Amino acid sequence: MSKEKNNISTTKKGLQSKKGLGWDNIYFIGIGGIGMSALARYFLAKNKCVAGYDKTKTAITDALSVLNIKIHFDDAVKNIDVKFLNPENTLVVYTPAIPKNHIELKYFKTNGFKVLKRSEVLGLITQNTFCLAVAGTHGKTTTTSILGHLMYECGVELTAFLGGISENYNSNLILKGTKVSVVEADEFDRSFLTLSPDLACITSMDADHLDIYGKASELVNSFKDFSKKIKPNGKLFVKNGLLLEGITYGIEDHSDYSIQNIKIENGSYVFDVKTPKTVLKNLEFNLPGRHNLSNALIALAMAVEYGCPYQQLAMALASYKGVKRRFTYQIKTEDLVFIDDYAHHPAEINAVYQAVTEMYPNKKVLAIFQPHLYSRTRDFIDDFAESLSLFNEIILLDIYPARELPIKGVTSKWLLDKINNTNKQLVSKSELLKTIHKSDAQIIITMGAGDIGAEVKHIKKQLDIAS
Template identity: 45%
Template sequence: MKLEQYNNIYFLGIGGIGMSALARWFMKKGLSVSGYDKTSTALTVALEKEGMKIHYEDGIEFIPQEVVQERDKTLVIFTPAIPKDHKEYNYLKEKGYLINKRSEVLGLISKDYQTVAVAGTHGKTTTSSMVAHILKTAGKSMVGFLGGITTNYNSNLIMQGDVTRETIAVAEADEFDRSFLTLYPQVAVVTSADADHLDIYGDHESVIQSFKDFIKQINKGGHLIIHESIAEKLASNMNHVTKYIYGLSRGQFFASNISAENGFFEFDLHGFGDVEHIKLGVPGFHNIENAIAASIATTQCGVDLSTIKNALESFSGVKRRFEFILKGKQVIFVDDYAHHPAEIEAFLKSMKSMYQNRKVTVVFQPHLFTRTRDFADGFAKSLSIADEVLLMDIYPARELPIPGVDADMVFKDITSISKIRCNKTNLMDKLSSIDIDVLATVGAGDIDTFIQPIKEMVIKRYEV
């Protein structure tokens, strides 16, 4: 298949974060881009303003005429979240349209360029965004397909310069459904390989094997940047690549003299020699590790250390990744996408370090019944780092309820000073009844729909 043969790109699930980045890419290439999504969101509204035709009702009659009339000139891209009984999907399948997964198309696009792929069960969105920002700051010809909306560019697609064979493609390599196995990078980063998506993989060992398979796909003579906690397990026999092992305080590349001031971090980076006084534009110990990985990856793309240092300071982060919503003297309000125990632990440890002697309250919405079932103990332990926890009901996403699985599995083992069970109906009332000092909303479901109401409530109550 050659992408050049298509005039129309039709997306089923166009509002997904990875799907929309592809949609923007094809739009910039001058193709006709349209699609379906279940609900209108800020992202789909932005896509419509960029010229894409989007509808929100599943029906054959809503498919654009150019798609219906030009079957051989239309590529259909779908997300696995589309249900099997979807009317449009089944119609297009029956009519013989070429239908590909997002990951397959990303693999086809990236094979034409030098690819930097960032994988990991957590950290990949921020790290790939850092890599893209550094390359763009350095003036490199690049395109970044990201899994989040970068604050610097307000987009999940970042581009710089003319697209040529020398262009560097930055791809967030998603392990879900083994999607990253469509990529064959020159430079790869692996930030983590925790047990996750066990509804897909079954067990942690299968997750590990999938990451090993991904590493095997790095081009011979390529570069692997891997976290020290998983280097031996994943890459001990990967001799076709040059390995760079990094960590917060261990590995070939690590940080020292870490200090936090006004919610941000400064550190010295070792491994290239010494690079002193790097100021990181986003908070969190885990983001220091992400910055180290991004620094190594971009040096392999020919970026000098001085440019990297300046770019890290100007990096403003990714929406819903340690995003400051309010930063007043009385109240701090942060939002984060964390939805795995390891992510929550890293986030809350950084929050407690940054705001010592202040009460940290976290509102958490579990994501998926299977993930809650598989990691209930881990969720309880990581959430207990907070002084106060408001625990919402499980957000089902693509799943049906599982008998006996609910948020109470987590709630019963939380050991914070205060814990409150709540749901979407009574969350605002529960929050209004407690004193707020440092507040965090956390989760990958629809908890983000509460950010603005909570912000308005806090501003009114505390006159922020």
């Protein structure tokens, strides 16, 4: 902990000489990441010169290029625009996913540039704002985007940094002022310890990122450390059942904020919310799944505690459309439903299963899953197998490695063998469309945090032709 504090102190001291974030040029290493690209958009809106590197060309980098942000995809200093090679007026931002032997990163670190992690920059941007932070191993992106939307619709002057593309704004940045900031507090690499929020929530503390933490208890300790980062007179919200002190929230229980009287009408939830002061009647929310109800509840609770008016909050909640790749409908007809979701942890897969079976009981469901990270697959192999076994039919893709090298014996075939369901198969991406075409499932779901998202448009096209 002392090392973390020293790093933050040094960072702030270094920034004081620049009068805050006073650099003219901001260079991003890993600019195509969802969190990095939100920062890139933010600095561009602040009239900074923005450029960057990423390993792979994607829809995110294409969208940034449309904004005239120069991006290259070969790790070489010669590719960097000369204006970004002056350490006096260039801030370099990188993601922890970048390897330590990255040529450009090593150049900047050894030539006098200010080089900061994305989380450090986010902490500096938000430190002089009223900050609302959403932490937890699941639900951060959806909760943050709901909260940002609620406060935007209530007229709050805010900047919201999202870990996904909001369907309401078609962006991962909501920019309406700088008085208030809404951010995801990411536990990966202990990044959230750079934040000092006024209001914060913790949605869950399930074991994850064990490649970073080693064991689940250390992950829990990091959330406890995060809870201590809240400013004096700030408030912590915790999901009922978590072993932390704070304002509680839950579904059909006796929490401080609780959802009651849940009904499903025309594919939407209608419910009441009990707050510490009143009961809000007949609220409407359009995302399926009890996990999304929980996300909506905590976003609503934080907005209420901030001071947003009830009537405007109710209208804003009903108009929320969701986040791309979070139970996103690609096709929705009487005969066929195709849903895409970012789920990459067993608890998230369980949440998807609960949502789809609640909305579509008695229909055959095909789950297509791409495991993300060798270490996560190894650490949760039995839990993954149990979660995937619930679906009627399962298609597995090979593990998406992201930042990792292969681990001996850790393969999708190993996971496939553990799934307790005879209707299962492992296929390559080149065989995927043909395999899907043979299925008679009425509900098709793609899940995973890797490049499976790039396959969605091809699957949708195939299904559209077939129907």
